[in-house]
Structures are given as structure tokens and as C-alpha cells.
Amino acid sequence: MQITISREQFLKPLMQVSGAIERKHTLPILSNVLVEVKNGVLSMTGTDLEIELVANVTLEEQVADASITLPAKKLLDICKSLPDGSLLQLSSQEHQLLLTSGQSRFSLTTLAAEDFPNLEQWDGEVEFQITRLELRQLLEATHFSMANQDVRYYLNGMSLEVDNSEIKTVATDGHRLAIAQHQLAASLNTQRQLIIPRKGVQEIMRLLPADDEPLTIQFGSNHIRILDPEFTLTSKLVDGRFPDYRRVLPRGGDKLVNANREWLRSAFQRVSILSNEKFRGVRLNLSNGMLKISANNPEQEQAEETVEVEYQGDDLEIGFNVSYLLDVLNTLKTEDVQFTLADTNSSALIEGASDDSAMYVVMPMRL
Numbered sequence: 001m002q003i004t005i006s007r008e009q010f011l012k013p014l015m016q017v018s019g020a021i022e023r024k025h026t027l028p029i030l031s032n033v034l035v036e037v038k039n040g041v042l043s044m045t046g047t048d049l050e051i052e053l054v055a056n057v058t059l060e061e062q063v064a065d066a067s068i069t070l071p072a073k074k075l076l077d078i079c080k081s082l083p084d085g086s087l088l089q090l091s092s093q094e095h096q097l098l099l100t101s102g103q104s105r106f107s108l109t110t111l112a113a114e115d116f117p118n119l120e121q122w123d124g125e126v127e128f129q130i131t132r133l134e135l136r137q138l139l140e141a142t143h144f145s146m147a148n149q150d151v152r153y154y155l156n157g158m159s160l161e162v163d164n165s166e167i168k169t170v171a172t173d174g175h176r177l178a179i180a181q182h183q184l185a186a187s188l189n190t191q192r193q194l195i196i197p198r199k200g201v202q203e204i205m206r207l208l209p210a211d212d213e214p215l216t217i218q219f220g221s222n223h224i225r226i227l228d229p230e231f232t233l234t235s236k237l238v239d240g241r242f243p244d245y246r247r248v249l250p251r252g253g254d255k256l257v258n259a260n261r262e263w264l265r266s267a268f269q270r271v272s273i274l275s276n277e278k279f280r281g282v283r284l285n286l287s288n289g290m291l292k293i294s295a296n297n298p299e300q301e302q303a304e305e306t307v308e309v310e311y312q313g314d315d316l317e318i319g320f321n322v323s324y325l326l327d328v329l330n331t332l333k334t335e336d337v338q339f340t341l342a343d344t345n346s347s348a349l350i351e352g353a354s355d356d357s358a359m360y361v362v363m364p365m366r367l
Contacts, residue, residue, distance in 0.1 A: 001037065001066035005059065007086040007101070010042075011079045013055030014072075016231050017046035019203045020053040021072045027117075032069035034116045039065070045116070046072060051200055052119045053207075054232040067113035068092050075099075078106055119234050124218030124225065126162065126192055132215055132228070134182055136208045138169045139201060141180035141358040144327045146198055147173035154240030157195045160224070162188055170245050176324045177245055177361040178331075192219055195242055200224070200235035207231055248361060250349045253340035257286065258310035258353055261337045264291075265329040267305040271295045272322040274303035281365045282322040286341070287315045295322070318344050319367035325350075328360045 014033065022030055025048070034045040040063065043056045078099065079088070086101045092110065099106040139158070147155035150173065159170040165187040169180050196204075204226060216227040226233040271282055275295035285292040289311060294304045318341065329337065334352030341348050350360040 001035075001063075001068055001090060001092040001097070003037065003042065003059070003063055003088075003090045004061070005042070005057075005088050005090070007079060007082050007084065007088055009057050010088055011076075013042075013044045013057050013231075014076055014079060016055040016207060017044045017053040018072055018076055019046070019206055020048055020051045020233075021046040022048045023073055029069060029111050029115055029117070031071060031073070032111055032116070033072040033075065034067065034069050034113060036067040036113070037063050037065055045118070047117060047119065048199075049117060049119075050197060050236050051203060052234040053203065054234075055230065066092070068097060069111045069113055069116050070097055070108055074108060119223065119236070122220040122223055124220055126188060126190055126219040127216060128162075128167075128184060128186075128188055129214050129216050130167070130182070130184065131212045132208050133210050133212055135215065135217070135226075136205065136210050137357075138167065138180045138182055139205050139208075141331055142169045142171040142178035143201055143205065144331065145171040145173060145176050145178035145360075146201065148198070150174070154195055154238055154242055157197045157238045158201050159193060159195055159242040159245075161193045162219075163191050164188060170242070172243065172245060175321070175363050176327075177248060178328075178358070179245065179360075180358040182357065193242060194219060194224060195238035195240060196224055196235060197238050200233070203233060203235075207233065248347070249359075250340065250342060250347045250361060253342040253346065253349060255286070255313050255316060255339075255341040256311070257291065257339040257341065258336055259291065259307060259339075261329055261332055261334060261352075263307055264337065265326065267293055267307050268322055268326055268329065271303045271305050272326065274301045275322055279365070280321045280323045281319050281367045282325075283317065283319050283367050285315070285317050286311060286313075288312055316341060316344065318348075319365040320348070320362055321365055324362045328362070332358070 036043045045054045089100045091098050097108045161168040165184045167182050171178050218225040271293045276297045282295045291307045291309045296302045328350050332352045334355050336353035338353045347361050347363045
């Protein structure tokens with residue numbers, strides 16, 4: 001392998017695929033990145049056997065086809081440390097790659113490319129297009145509600161649901177639920193639900209710019225693939241059954257509260273400073289036109305805020321985890337928000353006042 005390439009051209013795909021590479025792995029080759037040259041295109045692949053990331057760059061000069069694997073973290077650190085505008089020269093000899101740039105010279109140990117694992121080949125059973133921005137918005141609206149290292153492994157991911165012309169993302173950790181939906185341009189004439197693992201969701205969000213460039217999503221029986229103009233991400237799916245979230249959507253809530261989102265967010269943020277660091281509980285006292293938010297902690301410190309809201313009805317006292325409420329208020333982008341409440345022991349339904357593309361359910365706390 002003999003390549004001359006600019007630092008920037010080489011660094012961008014390397015950074016894109018590095019998120020899938022595990023630094024500490026029982027298989028040494030999984031700490032490496034696969035670098036291939038084929039038909040004038042340099043491609044890099046990183047995988048942890050659950051997620052595979054591939055990024056390409058077109059070479060300006062003709063180079064003979066070749067493939068090699070290199071230690072990913074060392075290669076990334078070297079490229080980052082070189083000055084902007086540097087020219088990299090890569091040449092491989094037996095079990096070694098020599099990387100030179102100006103007065104810098106590095107010799108890296110390689111492993112055989114044929115030993116590099118790839119996720120098995122599969123054909124997409126469902127395929128559709130969506131813009132980067134639309135997919136990013138669906139993930140951003142729900143990702144914070146995913147569980148983290150829950151024994152119910154199917155909660156440690158996000159449900160992606162296609163119902164003809166509607167696509168939904170759903171995430172829950174058992175205490176809260178987030179749902180976002182988007183209408184597709186054309187009906188897919190199919191219904192599918194699958195669970196993307198937490199790391200897959202995080203990698204898609206890391207890589208996706210917020211622009212209107214279209215990308216393609218493919219489903220297989222055990223995989224999902226994102227075909228973006230700049231990268232290809234393939235992820236295994238979580239093998240499990242996602243809970244029927246429709247059963248936990250609150251029904252019969254007769255207490256509607258409308259408030260300015262930013263006022264409410266700021267008030268919750270200030271009160272949370274003196275909430276119990278472990279339980280994060282805040283008390284909401286609702287009366288005509290007023291919402292009083294209060295919290296205390298084991299040091300006998302107290303915080304209290306009063307916010308004007310649109311509400312006419314019976315007085316209500318209810319407790320919530322303030323972190324869950326702040327996650328929702330930070331995610332919503334509307335000027336006003338609407339809370340739908342029933343009683344002290346029932347979950348709250350939270351939505352943007354003028355936007356039905358996302359809804360959130362938060363369970364109450366006993367205080």
C-alpha cells in the first residue's frame with residue numbers, strides 16, 4: 001500500500017468510524033481500523049461486532065488496490081497531533097506501516113486485513129428515505145428516556161416503529177416515556193417495530209449533521225443500516241419485545257395546565273439546586289392561575305418558586321423527579337407547553353402547546 005493524502009482527507013473518515021471501535025477488547029483486531037483502497041476510493045471500517053461503521057474518501061491519484069488494519073487509537077492520535085495542511089505518506093511493509101509527514105515518522109504494527117470481521121451480508125427487507133434533519137429530530141426528541149444498563153435489556157435502546165406512512169421513535173426507562181413521530185412522503189405498506197441498541201442511537205446522533213441531505217434506512221430481520229452520503233452504519237438489533245407503550249399513556253386527565261416553557265424550565269432549574277441529590281423530587285402545588293414548585297433536602301434547606309400558568313380547576317398537589325421534567329422542557333422547542341394531569345397518583349402527559357410531533361409521560365413520585 002502506497003498512499004499520499006492530506007491530513008484532513010484522512011482524518012475525517014477516521015474520526016467517523018472511531019466511535020464503533022472498542023479500545024479494550026478480547027479480540028486485538030477489533031482495536032484496529034480496516035483501511036482499504038479499491039477503484040480509487042479509500043474506505044475505513046470500524047466495528048465492535050455489534051455496530052459497523054464505514055466511511056469513504058475519493059483519492060486524487062490512482063493507487064493500487066490494497067487492504068490493511070491499523071491500531072485505530074494510535075493512528076487517530078497521530079493524525080490529530082500533526083499540523084493542519086500536512087501531507088501524509090503511508091507505505092506498508094511486512095506487518096508494519098510507515099507513516100511520514102514532514103519531519104515526522106511513525107512505524108505502526110499491522111494485522112492481516114482478511115482476519116478483520118464484518119457483519120454478515122444481508123438484504124434490507126424494508127427501505128425508505130428520510131432527511132438527516134428529520135431522523136436527527138426523531139432521535140433527539142426521545143433518546144434521553146432510554147434506560148442505561150437496565151436488567152430489562154430491551155429498555156436499553158430505542159424502539160423504531162414504521163406504520164405505513166408514519167415513523168415513530170419510542171424510549172422508556174420504566175419511569176418516563178418519550179414518543180416522537182414523523183409522516184413519511186410515501187406509504188411503505190408495511191408495519192415493523194425494532195429496537196436499536198443504545199450505542200447505535202448515540203453513534204447515529206454523533207455522525208448526523210442537521211441538514212436536509214437525504215439518507216436511506218434499511219431494515220433486515222436482525223439489523224438496521226443507515227446509508228448516508230458520508231458514512232454507512234450497520235447495527236445489530238436488540239433481540240426482545242418492546243413494552244406496549246400505548247397502555248401507559250394517561251387517559252382521562254381533566255386538568256390542563258398551559259405555561260411558558262422557558263419560565264417553567266428556569267423555575268424548575270432553580271428549585272432543583274436544593275432538591276435531594278439522590279431522589280431529585282420536587283412538589284407541585286397547582287391552583288387557579290398559579291403553580292408553586294418547592295423542594296427540600298436532608299440539610300433542611302428549601303427552595304420555592306411560583307409561576308403564572310393557565311389553569312382553572314381544583315387544587316392539586318403532586319410530586320415529580322425534577323430531572324425528568326427538565327429533560328422534557330430542554331428538548332421541547334415550542335414557546336408554551338401543556339401538562340395534562342388527573343390526580344396525585346397519575347402520570348403527567350407533557351406536550352408542546354402547538355406541536356403534536358412528540359409527547360412525554362412522566363410518572364409521579366411520592367414525597
